[in-house]
Amino acid sequence: MKPVIEIPAARLPAEGQRVLLRHEDKSVLLFNVAGTLHAIDDSCPHSGASLLAGKLQGSLLQCPAHGLRFDLARGCPHSATGLEVKRYGIERLGEVYAIDLS
Numbered sequence: 001m002k003p004v005i006e007i008p009a010a011r012l013p014a015e016g017q018r019v020l021l022r023h024e025d026k027s028v029l030l031f032n033v034a035g036t037l038h039a040i041d042d043s044c045p046h047s048g049a050s051l052l053a054g055k056l057q058g059s060l061l062q063c064p065a066h067g068l069r070f071d072l073a074r075g076c077p078h079s080a081t082g083l084e085v086k087r088y089g090i091e092r093l094g095e096v097y098a099i100d101l102s
């Protein structure tokens, strides 16, 4: 059985907002960007800072530690460094959303 976080539709973040979810040793940020959900690891690939307090402009998330920006809508690459934030798939199952942590 693959590791999954389930979140009821009623607990989804509002547009432009985020929520921090925890499952065992993982911390996952769930963003609502213009109605589209994005789930990422709460760890910057540069040196591991939490992205929870990162500034969000459109779909660009800026790491609060050193300022690298990652595009949530384009798979979270940072164009200059090639670093990528780990992303997780999201599946809607009726009134519940399942985030696949595998």
Ligand code: FES
Residues within 6 Å of the ligand: 044, 045, 046, 047, 048, 049, 063, 064, 065, 066, 067, 068
């Ligand atoms: S830890 Fe995120 S930019 Fe350095």
